[in-house]
Amino acid sequence: xxxxxxxxxxxxxxxxxxxxxxxxxxxxxxxxxxxxxxxxxxxxxxxxxxxxxxxxxxxxxxxxxxxxxxxxxxxxxxxxxxxxxxxxxxxxxxxxxxxxxxxxxxxxxxxxxxxxxxxxxxxxxxxxxxxxxxxxxxxxxxxxxxxxxxxxxxxxxxxxxx
Ligand code: FES
Numbered sequence: 001x002x003x004x005x006x007x008x009x010x011x012x013x014x015x016x017x018x019x020x021x022x023x024x025x026x027x028x029x030x031x032x033x034x035x036x037x038x039x040x041x042x043x044x045x046x047x048x049x050x051x052x053x054x055x056x057x058x059x060x061x062x063x064x065x066x067x068x069x070x071x072x073x074x075x076x077x078x079x080x081x082x083x084x085x086x087x088x089x090x091x092x093x094x095x096x097x098x099x100x101x102x103x104x105x106x107x108x109x110x111x112x113x114x115x116x117x118x119x120x121x122x123x124x125x126x127x128x129x130x131x132x133x134x135x136x137x138x139x140x141x142x143x144x145x146x147x148x149x150x151x152x153x154x155x156x157x158x159x160x161x162x
Contacts, residue, residue, distance in 0.1 A: 022128060022135040031055065031134055038070045041138055043153035046125060048134060049074070049094060051081055056094040057125035057136045058083070063099070063146035064090050066155070069122070077102075078115045097122035097145070122147040 023041050025048050031037050036049045038060055045060040047070035060070040067087030074083055075091070077100045082091040091100045099118035105111045123145045126137040149155060 022126075022137040024133050025057075025136050026134050028055075028129060028132050028134055036070065039136075040153075041125075041136060044138060045070075045151045045156065046136060046138075048127065048136060049083070051094060054094075055127040055129065055134055057127050058092070058094065058097060059123045059147040059151040061147065061150035061156075061161075062087065062090060062092070063121040063150070064088060066150035066159075066161075092122045095124065096120060097124040097147070120145060123151070 025031075025039050025041075025046075026037055031048055032050045034050075036047055038045070038047045040046065046057050047060045049056045049058070051074055058069070061067065062069040062085040064085065065087065067085045069083055069085050069092065072083040072085050074081060074094070076082070077091055077093075080093045080098075080100060081095070082093050082100060084091050092098065093100060097120045099121040101116055101118065102113040103116040104113050123139050123141070125139050128135045128137070155161075
């Protein structure tokens, strides 16, 4: 059994409230085959990503300046799978939405760069799997996150984004 069939990948990462309504976004087979699927839930633009047998859901547009994060490549930084924004190459963890970077000590350039986190910047959402269907429950975390600005219908319509 692959991990995705067990049902959950990032439950609880950003506040899962059991009373929230989950939305079916497609079949496991469909999303595994495509690798990702962009969708809209309650006026929020979301990308669902299948990676190494797990499913993740994040806001589609990058917290930095609204770049098309949903089109980014996926690469590892340390132990973390990250999506890389096509615009300015910011790296965001799939599971938690943290912005990661390699810190260089400008006073000691011989020192190895260190992996650091800027904290959670991109909103992630809860994914559950049931009977071969993929469901997303929108994050219920009240704290405003940087990606919130770029992923609401008002912003996308103002700038005529798809
Ligand atoms: S818009 Fe994504 S890195 Fe700048």
